[in-house]
Amino acid sequence: MGQILDSAEPLPLDALNFMRSCFPDQREHYKVEDIVGHMGSLLSGTANSYTPIQPLHASFHDFLTDKSFSGNFLSKFRRCNATLPLRHFE
DSSP states (O other), rough: OHHHHHHSSOOHHHHHHHHHHSSSGGGGOOOOOHHHTTTTTTTOOOSSSSOOOEEETTTTHHHHOOOHHHGGGGGOOOOOOHHOOOOOOO
């Protein structure tokens, strides 16, 4: 969820999956749709691979990032822009 919520602008599944495939930790190479596919009531853009995914309501971000709201669902994500992998194309 951090990859989605902390991106500078909303990204579609294809872009999110590509970035995830470049993460150095192999355990993070899962399909984003495995997570967001069940969250259609909270996120828009989960039904296809080219529509940017974003929360339907701003309070969803607040819920996931504030322990007083989220409890066990707290998302301790890092700033995505600082941790996204870079890949060189030839």
